[in-house]
Amino acid sequence: MADEFDIIHRYFAPLTRGDKAAFGLTDDAASIPTRAGFEHVVTTDAIVQGVHFLEDERPENIAHRLCGSNLSDLAAMGARPLGFTLAAAWQKGTGAAFIEAFATGLGEWVDDFDFPLLGGDTVTTPGPMMFSLTAIGEVEAGKALTRGGAKPGDTVYVSGTIGDGALGLLAAQGNLDGLSDKDADYLKGRFRRPSPRVSTGASLVGTASACIDISDGLVQDLGHIAAASGVSVRIKSDRIPLSKAARAALEADPSLLETILTGGDDYELAFTSLEEPEVGDAPLIVIGEVTEGAGVSVTGPDGEAMQLRSGGFNHFAGT
Ligand SMILES: [Mg+2]
DSSP, X not given: OOOHHHHIIIIIGGGGTTOGGGGGGOSSSOOOOOOTTEEEEEXXXXXXXXXXXXXXXXXXXXXXXXXXXXXXXXXXXXXXXXXXXEEEEEETTOOHHHHHHXXXXXXXXXXXXXXXXXXXXXXXXXXXXXXXXXXXXXXETTOOOOSSOOOTTOEEEEESOSSHHHHHHHHHTTOOOSOXXXXXXHHHHXXXXXXXXXXXXXXXTTTEEEEEEOSSOHHHHHHHHHHHHTOEEEEEGGGSOOOHHHHHHHHHOGGGHHHHHHOOOXXXXXXXXXXXXXXXXXXXXEEEEEESSSEEEEEOTTSSBOOOTXXXXXXXXXX
């Protein structure tokens, strides 16, 4: 394995894209300027080989997942990305080609989201690889979106399409049959490379009453809004927007509806609002309403309340 300083200089320093806050990764820390009237939003997400990404996952896909999940958390707060720090623990003996591919994967996010690397640390480990990314964003002071502001009478929205991440993981594991190669590839791509809704999140500041990104699963994450806001969230399964590929999977196996509702890894936004929101980088679809009460209820395709095995109404009622 190449020398640590050599790795930083060769593969990571270019990811600062010359941002002054990073001092070219040659100083002890980054120094991020503050802007009057704004505050920083900071989030950290760590991923471990064999736990959060597949044992033999390609290095660029590890980078995609790391950036996607962290930017999605900034999006959920309505924050605009400023940059990130990274701690990387490479398995002993990791080759330069692997590190280069990982850095190339990161570079796509640096460019797409104007999200420069500002600092970090790189170490070797005798155990599985681990990567921890801290994303820093900014939002107008006091305006960050939270999970706690939903009120009875608000409408419940989601961005994009739901279920692709969980179905994509099934497809990547070879556990989703009866799909065309094109549909299977689409779902795998959505799992491996999330599309965090950064511009949608920013556009919801001042409009949405509560917001969360869907990482645990639509029903679980709406449950977090319900609990933090002290309200009940009621959604209809037939309103949930599906991709063409997810629709094909559901037609082949209707029991996948539960996976779509609870599976996670969507990295879309779910939010509540009294006003009609402006559309950002994804379509916004109404899936339900906020009422007094507690927990999440899902009306199924037959018009009856669904009982979800992996959670669902009873579990999320907070009883
Ligand atoms: Mg989140």
